[in-house]
Amino acid sequence: MPWTREQIAARAAKELKDGYYVNLGIGIPTLVSNYIPAGVSVQLQSENGMLGMGPFPYEGDEDPDLINAGKQTITELPTTSYFSSADSFGMIRGGHIDLSILGAMQVAQNGDLANWMIPGKVVKGMGGAMDLVAGVKKVVVVMEHVAKNKDGSESAKLLKACDLPLTGAGVVDMVITDLGVFSIDENGGGMSLIELAEGVTLEEITSKTEAAFKVAL
Amino acid sequence: MPWTREQIAARAAKELKDGYYVNLGIGIPTLVSNYIPAGVSVQLQSENGMLGMGPFPYEGDEDPDLINAGKQTITELPTTSYFSSADSFGMIRGGHIDLSILGAMQVAQNGDLANWMIPGKVVKGMGGAMDLVAGVKKVVVVMEHVAKNKDGSESAKLLKACDLPLTGAGVVDMVITDLGVFSIDENGGGMSLIELAEGVTLEEITSKTEAAFKVAL
């Protein structure tokens, strides 16, 4: 059985270590905060200028001056600090954030990441994604293993080389999909399969992966 | 009669305009704040991280956390703000300070300034002087017109070219000495004598000035 979105998030949460400062993207990454292991304390960074991001507010407590990078209303914690966008991205670019978990359209076996534009479609912009993948110490991608096309066919998202415009070159350290977990060596050592979702076979994951990978289960 | 130090400071104070943000160096420049014209409100910047510098504290009110760039105890005003050294010099380098008044060892006719080191003597460092002369919109030098040497002789300080190591190249806009006032064209138009101290003759000031200058009294 492939992992559900919740199970992908739970697996990603195992990458959190006590004392980490973490930036979570929109979508599955946001779910990761529901699975922080017991005894592990992490602070969530929101790149619009906040450390120590709390949960959504109770109805009626929404504050228009307090939003996350997805523009959602949130709350503060006893640990919270606020700062400017320049200071926020100084923190990101300077390598002070331990972990970034984000989604992807494509990941290549060398760690290249594409998640911001599809030529021919309306381009919304890269926001802070290029800064995050370039600056954060460890970049973990969570995504569906394959893309489902409109005609019902499937396309591989783990590729030999991305064909979409890159968000970052050689930036991804780990990929967690519904089928398993891959690590990518930052020194050019390539991609390794390190975990399979329960019930997923090596055959299945191999057939759905264009990228070359070592098996290191 | 040449101007006294107080008169030099009073003349320099005429360069202050209402609403100006001003950085004053140590020595004669510090005296300028005693001669701010009536109806003119200026804010003094101290490059160690303060805008709106107040007078010295009353005896017993000294605060070790509140000093100016000369490391002297000072006070705050209702207008005061504090900031880091990076923000302070961002303000200076970014051209937000209207006027800097400082001392000099030598000034050349092209606006070159030397005031931080004498080869062979112990070097203390440039502190913030190079940043100030490079960044502030208008740089006014106040100094004695000539240097008195140990053997009783005098050396010109307004020169064709500085022989001491520079603090800044082509940075000085005006020089006020005990003998008169010179402006220096920032577009390479050279130096002009625009004022004589009362009782000082053109002959006297010319004889004590090595730099070439136009007379524009």
Add this chain to the structure above:
Amino acid sequence: MSKKVFPDAKAALAGAIKDGMTLMAGGFGLCGIPDLLIEAVRESGAKDLTFISNNAGIDGAGLGILLETRQIKKMISSYVGENKLFAQQFLAGELELEFTPQGTLAERIRAGGAGIPAFFTKTGVGTLVAEGKEERVFDGERYIMERGLFADISLVHAWKGDTEGNLVYRKTARNFNPMMASASRLTIAQVEHLVPAGEIDPDHMHTPGIFVKRIVHVTNAAKRIEQRTTRKRAA
């Protein structure tokens, strides 16, 4: 001191804005945007404006209202989703767009205000963003050179300001406002609370008054919420 205080947004902009100028507008999404100053830009009728702003507002709010009147010629932004009119005008070739990664945008503005004409960053190396830019290796890592940004006018929103122009921002409404305040020839601030100089603790000021030339007290900033997300109270 109170020479900086203007009676309203329209007065604060009067005589300052001209066709073809470059402006910065603070805010992230609709959070911390100088909405009443943007309305005053609309009323001014100034055309062919370049706006440096992280986003382009939404339809009918923020910079979106200047798209309706076609006053914007070019945007320098990191993200312009949430705005159909923007997409329309862009696809019709009526609007220029320069995408800059959010952190690079923030830093370019800070650099412009701090007298730094260019700096190196690893953001965007090996991507479309790097095209046409100088690339250089420092200590074995690749970086690209980015340029500082400086505007004719900056429009910012603050929670509190004093008559000297010192500003304090509130929570995540701070975002791009402090850097933008420092990076223009004429910075105009709209503040929710205006107090006499001396009332704000000088250790708490986010923007020193030197950067703010004009200040307006606004009592009716819209402060809209884009994504109202909540959790239920336990019964």
Add this chain to the structure above:
Amino acid sequence: MSKKVFPDAKAALAGAIKDGMTLMAGGFGLCGIPDLLIEAVRESGAKDLTFISNNAGIDGAGLGILLETRQIKKMISSYVGENKLFAQQFLAGELELEFTPQGTLAERIRAGGAGIPAFFTKTGVGTLVAEGKEERVFDGERYIMERGLFADISLVHAWKGDTEGNLVYRKTARNFNPMMASASRLTIAQVEHLVPAGEIDPDHMHTPGIFVKRIVHVTNAAKRIEQRTTRKRAA
């Protein structure tokens, strides 16, 4: 959370400092210096240290006490007057010295903390400071390239800190401390007041806790005055 809190300066430095390391120390003159952490460096006996600090203390105070024990190999500073021992050791060739203009020093440290390996500035153009550095013209003006600075350990002094490492500085004792806090692998802060997380208004924090790895409550910081200047009260 309280894992960041150490009982005293000696404990905070234990296991961290090694011969040959590069350290930053906050402060301007003797204002806002991490004096007890500097004393702990002396007690550690670590040698051949490079110190990045605006000044070198005075005889018997601040970094001056590490000159007495000859633990400093090199200083990167903007001004080292007020210190006879420094002059002596420098003239005897026992101490290396890299002069950096004060604003360039502040910006190099900020850049190091913010992941910027190099930037351009007009400070020092045409002077000794420009020697050996790349010069480039932007928009008709000359600039030189300066490099970011990053240290093994930063020692900073703050007025108030919380158990999460968030810091607030007081008046002009802020100076170089915030940038230095952001520009090392291990930042240690001595604070005059230590409070539980949640007690400091999050809009008032100068240094977010992420930058501070270790924090020590000090009740006996010396806070000496270098130039005591006063005016007389009216009789």
